[in-house]
Amino acid sequence: METLMELIGTVRQYLEIPILKLGGAPVTLWAIIQLVVLVALLFYLSGKLRTWIVEQFLTRTRMELGARQATGSIIRYTIIAIGFIVILQTAGIDLTALNVLAGAVGIGVGFGLQNIVNNFVSGIIILFERPIKVGDRIVVGTVEGDVVHIGGRSTTVVTNDNITIIVPNSKFITENVVNWSHNERKVRFRIPVSVAYGSDVHLVERLLLEVAADNADVLEKPPPAVRLMEFGDSGLNFELRAWSTTLIHRRGLLTSALNYGIYKAFTENGIEIPFPRRDIRIFNDGMGNPS
Known part of the structure; x- marks a missing residue:
């Protein structure tokens, strides 16, 4: 037992040997070990606290998930900033001696860490x-x-x-x-549709509205609408406008479902979907030779 205590005392003496000075205050290896351990513990405990705040404490309120995440992150950053200052003082490091080091770090930040600082500040702005x-x-x-x-x-x-x-x-x-979901989870989808000239435009409008009404993901209020947008080169260009709250994360799925329904309805009712056509005229020079 005495041998163990002597060994611990010897190790402690070596750890308390100053290895550098900040200002007039010596910094020992023991102080550095304390600093590393306490900083690691600070980050670990602050992360656990943030998780508890977000997943347990704030769930009792009416705050949505995004607000809880932001609140937890802001609290964690505040605790880390305050805790780091306390740890430096606990480890016996004179904060006034860090002025020169802070200036050097500031120069490094200005040149080499611009993007990191920019992203960090942007993250704080996003959270607020x-x-x-x-x-x-x-x-x-x-x-x-x-x-x-x-x-x-x-x-x-x-x-x-x-x-x-x-x-x-x-x-x-x-x-x-x-x-897409900043204000409310209600988004209007625009489905372009082209039909051949000579088609019954009122029938086209009715069919498009029926297709939208038959889709369970399209809202009744606001109601879907149809607009004749322009007279195109190959046909009449319509646009089906439909609102949805369920498929804003999968817009392609709703667009595909509506296009399937439109194609089926047009085929059953004889509405032609045009394709580009080109007229080619060949002239001759009067002697039967094309020119």
Whole structure:
């Protein structure tokens, strides 16, 4: 037992040997070990606290999932910032001695970490302003999918192909973002339809409305509508406008279902869907030779 205590005392003496100085305060290996362990513990416990707040505490309120996620993330970042300062003081590191180090880090941030800081600040803005939230259907650039997580540096989006795409937060601040479910989960779909000249336009309108009414994913209110948009080169161009709340995440499915119904209705009622036609005229030079 005495041998063990002597060994511990010897190790403690070595750990308390100063290895560098910050200002006038010595920094020992023991202080660095404390710092690393406490910082790791801080990140672990703050993550657990965020999970408890989002999945248990705030579920008792009427807050939606996106608001709970944002609140939990903001609380975690605040605890990390305060806890880091407390840990530095607990480890015996003089904060005033970090001024020079902070200046050096600031220069490094200005040159090498611009994108990281930009994305982090953008993440904070997203959490406060909430232009997007977890569960939203968004389109940013060429990426379209559902937001499943908003982090400090990036946002995770899952597409209809079950592909996870990590989007930097700055994209949502600097680029145009289409949020299909920002206000309410009610979206109008536009289905272009072309019919041949000479078709009964009133019959076309009736058939299109019947197809929309027969689809369970199309809302009755607001009611679907049909518009004759233009006189095209090959036919009359109509547009079926239908509202839905159930398939905004799978717009292609609703469009396909309506197109199937339209084609069947047109075929049964003799409505022709035109295709491009070209008239070719051949002239001769009076001697029977084409020119």
